[in-house]
Amino acid sequence: MSPTIGERPTQARVASGSARGPPFLPRALWYRRRMRGSQVTESERQHRRASLLLCCLASCVLGTMAFGRWHSVHQETFDLGFYARLAWGLGGFDFWEPILDAHVFGLRISPILMPLGWLGRVFGTVPVLLVAQAVAIGGAALVLGRLAARHLGPRGHLVGALALLAHPNISHVATYEWHPGTLALLPLAVALERLDARDSRGVLAGCLGILACREDLALVTALFGAALFFRARPSVRSRRIGVGLGVGSLAYLAFFTFVLHPLFAPAEGSFGLHFGHLGDSPAQAVTNLAGDPTLLWDHVDLRKITWLPRVLAPLAFLPLAAPRYALFALPALAIAFLSGFPTTDDLDSHYLTPALPALVAAAVMGAARLRAMSSAGRAAAPALVIASLLGLVIAGRAPWDPVFRPDETTRERRAMLEALERMGEELSLQVPASLLPHVAERPRVHFGWEVDRGADVVVLDIWHRERYEGREDLLRTQEEPIIRSWFARQAFGVVAREGRLVALRRGADPRGGIASDYFVADAPVGDSVRFTSCLSVGTIERLDAERVAVSLLAHGRCPADLALRLDDRVELLFDGILSPAHLRAGDRLVSVHHATGDTVEVSLLRSSGAKPEHGDPWRLPRPVVPQSTSLP
Helix, strand or coil: CCCCCCCCHHHHHHHHCCCCCCCCCCHHHHHHHHHHHHHCCHHHHHHHHHHHHHHHHHHHHHHHHHHHHHHCCCCCCCHHHHHHHHHHHHHCCCCEECCCCEEHHHCCCCCCHHHHHHHHHHHCHHHHHHHHHHHHHHHHHHHHHHHHHHHHCCCHHHHHHHHHHCCHHHHHHHHHCCCHHHHCHHHHHHHHHHHHCCCHHHHHHHHHHHHCCCHHHHHHHHHHHHHHHHCCCCCHHHHHHHHHHHHHHHHHHHHHHHHHHHHHCCCCCHHHHHHCCCCCCHHHHHHHHHHCCHHHHHHCCHHHHHHHHHHHHHHCCHHHHCCCHHHHHHHHHHHHHHCCCCCCCCCCCCCCHHHHHHHHHHHHHHHHHHHHHCHHHHHHHHHHHHHHHHHHHHHCCCCCCHHHCCCHHHHHHHHHHHHHHHHCCCCCEEECCCCHHHCCCCCCEEECCCCCCCCCEEEEECHHHHHCCCCHHHHHCCCHHHHHHHHCCCCEEEEEEECCEEEEEECCCCCCHHHHHHECCCCCCCCCEEEECCEEEEEEEECCCCEEEEEEEECCCCCCCCEEEECCEEEEHHHHCCCHHHCCCCCEEEEEEECCCCEEEEEEECCCCCCCCCCCCCCEEEEEEECCCCCC
16 A cells, blocks of 8 residues: 555555565665655655755855855854854864853854864865855755645645745845854754654654754753653654653753853853843853743843744744644744843844744644645645745845945955955954954954953954044944053054054054054144143144144143044044054144134044143134145
8 A cells, every 4th residue: 555645654664564674774765765656756756856956046045145245254243253263173173262262161062063173174164164054954944845745745845945945034044144053954854854754763863963063952852852752652662762862952951051061161151141131150040030030021022022923924823823843943932032132032043043943844734734624724835935935025135135245345354354364374363253254263363352362463343433433422432442442552553454444463563554654754833732731733734625634743642532623523633543642742743634614623622522631722713724745
């Protein structure tokens, strides 16, 4: 008796007589070969091929978009650079992660990163990670299509695959960043499909793949163990695998949470950023939440309330019709919901991604259940396809988005990367997120700008100076006090500047290099007026219709937050590159600023908005004269 398309493989094996098969062939392979001729119809073959083509095309498109964003240096998140360095280090058996300055065991247990790191040392770490991510997404869609075909017929191959690929989260996560949770899509889909096929060993294999990606997904694998144990008519083997998988998963997670993480966690890690409102450690967060559930209500706002409907809308809310498989999405959904990080309740957050296979499987089951209940339910599968496509169009990432193409920002960042390469690959770096993936393959690389990590070269992104250009608010932004403190340090000198990126090298002369361009020995300061005890303003010369050159005479070291007001514009002296703290008595300098009139009102001010000293002049009119030949 030949099984039909919708019949489960286990039932087909029983009906066929011999369920064991040859001892030298795995049962799944033997069954596939034995039933190939009788089970697969021409329609099934065509839809399988179409699904395979769709998944391959999606992997190629997503991979190309990811490469385009990386090549155009438009990455703005931390994760791609962090995991590239983690994989590269593990590929060389280096278990210390310099970006967060912590042991790997205190950050993330992702064994899959080690073989990816080996490949990365041959082909480049970032390219290997991006290819692996695109392949995992395509493979997961293919497997979910197979699950859908079991319940919706041959067309289910396309319905299940499209439901995953078209979800807005995928087009963002696959092209914007990288995370091992995205790699877990494939083993998650395999575990779900094998659970539906009542293949306990296949579920176990999928769960081992899940645990190889992320240790916190052990909550999901524990649910798979419970499903194997409590499902209808389980075999002895299924119960044994379920118990072992459930207990082993919980023990694995507990060992990381209560042993490894407290021993090796960095002083400031991602846990504090996401769950600091619940406690300082995973154990404390669980204890606090269990003892005072009102902490959860204090955390809920409108975005949290509307988050789940926004997640389910591209699936036509069908998971609600068959919530059994949606239970496997609960751990990922709970982590994203409890997180206090501002972006975790967005559709483009990678914290949502591991929940998608279970939600897609539940949507497929919901469509099948509605179809079986009434004739009107036949519209459920088309509704799922339409909702998925609408979600992609409305909230997804399109290939023609400007972030995938080079622009002026690309030129600046590439030029800075070339400057860093010329300085030598042996130097340690501290860089912003945009450059981190491109310098991850170094023994010492650090991230951020708030704290000196001891790097040889520090690259600062002074984007805020462009945003607040000409405004007094610039002096009091969150970024500017920290940025100007870098320029005021005696230990660093500016060695490269490309647009809004500035590189400072430890041990370089803070008055040399690019900063030396502001020193002009014959600057006209003969008729200068002393605006504060450390600085006099000399001649102001017209350079063009919008710019003037202000000659200055230093009388000593000035405050680092000293700025210049011309009429209503407030600007940093010397483009913010040469700190006033490095001036010496007798220095003659020229600083270029924006001004349009024949006369300007000149003032010096501190970050508080007040004059440097009580008796200093304020808004003193000064004439603007034609440019002399003495200025460069």
